[in-house]
Amino acid sequence: MFREDLNILVVDDVNAIRVQIRELLYTFGFKKVTIARNGAEAQVLLITETFQLILSDWHMDPVDGLSLLKFVRGNPDLKHIAFIMVTAENTKESVIEAIKCGVDDFLMKPLTSFQIQNKVFGVLLRKKVLE
Amino acid sequence: MSPTPVTDPKIIEFIDEMVGFAKTAEETLSQIEKDPETEKSRFSVFSDRMFTIRGTALQLNLPHIAHIAGISEEIAIKAKDASTRAQIRKCLGSLWDALSTIKYLLENHLSETSEEQQFLITRLEDTLRRLGGARPTISETDIEDLLKQRS
Numbered sequence: 423m424f425r426e427d428l429n430i431l432v433v434d435d436v437n438a439i440r441v442q443i444r445e446l447l448y449t450f451g452f453k454k455v456t457i458a459r460n461g462a463e464a465q466v467l468l469i470t471e472t473f474q475l476i477l478s479d480w481h482m483d484p485v486d487g488l489s490l491l492k493f494v495r496g497n498p499d500l501k502h503i504a505f506i507m508v509t510a511e512n513t514k515e516s517v518i519e520a521i522k523c524g525v526d527d528f529l530m531k532p533l534t535s536f537q538i539q540n541k542v543f544g545v546l547l548r549k550k551v552l553e
Numbered sequence: 554m555s556p557t558p559v560t561d562p563k564i565i566e567f568i569d570e571m572v573g574f575a576k577t578a579e580e581t582l583s584q585i586e587k588d589p590e591t592e593k594s595r596f597s598v599f600s601d602r603m604f605t606i607r608g609t610a611l612q613l614n615l616p617h618i619a620h621i622a623g624i625s626e627e628i629a630i631k632a633k634d635a636s637t638r639a640q641i642r643k644c645l646g647s648l649w650d651a652l653s654t655i656k657y658l659l660e661n662h663l664s665e666t667s668e669e670q671q672f673l674i675t676r677l678e679d680t681l682r683r684l685g686g687a688r689p690t691i692s693e694t695d696i697e698d699l700l701k702q703r704s
Contacts, residue, residue, distance in 0.1 A: 436609050438567035481604050510608035514691040521699055532611040
């Protein structure tokens with residue numbers, strides 16, 4: 423797929439963060455970026471639309487990022503979707519749990535444009551989503 | 554997107570959002586205070602709000618707010634499992650001080666950290682140490698190593 427054809431889902435309960443990430447993804451040439459305010463909204467969108475990448479915050483209510491990751495990896499129709507956890511969460515126990523659950527990568531706050539570009543393209547190329 | 558300068562008018566709106574999170578944290582502390590032993594599980598709501606403030610403050614290049622929110626997050630996590638009334642009270646006192654400072658700093662986000670705030674940080678760190686210290690964290694390099702090991 424080409425980057426302009428990809429559908430990306432950004433999930434964060436902080437408006438400041440989701441707006442910044444969306445704007446940045448546009449500057450990288452992605453055209454379709456959908457936003458959700460929490461994991462519950464994301465679950466509804468995942469059932470009705472097709473996404474190739476999810477950028478999700480960790481701590482949200484209702485349905486946090488880890489539960490969303492488990493939902494995605496546990497669903498045969500969704501489990502292939504690239505999943506990046508966007509977070510300030512760096513406790514060892516939590517990070518290991520997310521890795522065990524199948525997260526593809528982490529974006530640690532504070533986010534920089536270089537870091538987002540590097541991780542997003544890295545994951546999409548590694549999973550052979552992008553040509 | 555480098556951490557964003559706080560003079561941008563758009564950022565003011567984002568700071569207002571953080572003030573909203575601080576308000577939720579304040580309401581939570583008030584509820585706990587009414588009956589600390591019964592309501593101490595609500596400390597998890599407080600720690601979640603502090604986590605959100607920390608992440609957003611880091612992104613908005615407000616490291617002093619992020620630092621205080623980070624210590625408060627850890628104290629609240631310890632407070633949830635505190636076994637004595639005295640420990641819960643101590644945590645409540647520290648968290649009220651921390652929250653008041655965060656609210657002040659959000660309203661005056663361009664001001665430098667004062668000596669008084671530094672004193673508060675030292676006190677909060679001391680409280681956290683007495684409660685057993687913060688949870689172990691992991692560096693970005695270690696995270697990358699763990700991801701590589703998996704693949």
